[in-house]
Amino acid sequence: MDQEGAATELRVERPGKTLRELALGNLRDAILHGVFRPGDRLVERDLVERMGVSRTIVREALRHLESEGLVSTEGSKGPIVARLDLAVAEQIYEVRGALEAMAARLCAEADDPTIVPELEAALAGIRAGYAAHDLAEVLNQTSEFYRILFGKVNRDVAWDIVKLLTVRINHLRSMTIQTENRNVEGPAQMARIVEAIRDRDGERAAAAARDHVRRAASIAREVFLASRDERID
Secondary structure: OOHHHHHHHHOOOOOOOOHHHHHHHHHHHHHHOOOOOOOOEOOHHHHHHHHOOOHHHHHHHHHHHHHHOOEEEOHHHOEEEOOOOHHHHHHHHHHHHHHHHHHHHHHHHOOOOOHHHHHHHHHHHHHHHHHOOOHHHHHHHHHHHHHHHHHOOOOHHHHHHHHHHHHHHHHHHHHHOOOOOHHHHHHHHHHHHHHHHHOOOHHHHHHHHHHHHHHHHHHHHHHHHHHHHHHHO
């Protein structure tokens, strides 16, 4: 995306939400969608001009994104897009694997005929997002898939934990879902979770959920190592 296109995408529209909420959402999306890459400086003056909001709003948005782990302060550079840490990423995937396997097992064991159709609808949305090359829609529908998975079995505490990690999880997803063949492999793995739930096979559902997270973690590691090698070169 060129600078003019990025500036247009970041421009804040006025109605509805507050300017602070809109600015925060636009800046978060810009980071998740790769308009700003890890290590890029986030210069207040430039963001004020590109977003069309006050310096105070930009500062508030940057502080909030720092609390979410998307922005960090590095020496005299000021705010930058946080560099993803491999050790932290691996811990996030560990948490995901445990919680998603639990939720998948419980869904398979639940007597609720609405679970599978709703998961299938979210999965169809993921595939449609890939087909349209719409990264935002892929991320939104993926989050919806897991909201259903946890919500249908009333695991609100587990879902709250996942939601706290959602921004960082989506930062990782924004990397892994763009890798070769992930548009086919990812939905296929999620479909196996749904199939096991349809068959009321809790063990298979949990295993499918763990396998999906394990593969995502492996891809993320490959992306990290490739990125590190590029910086060294």
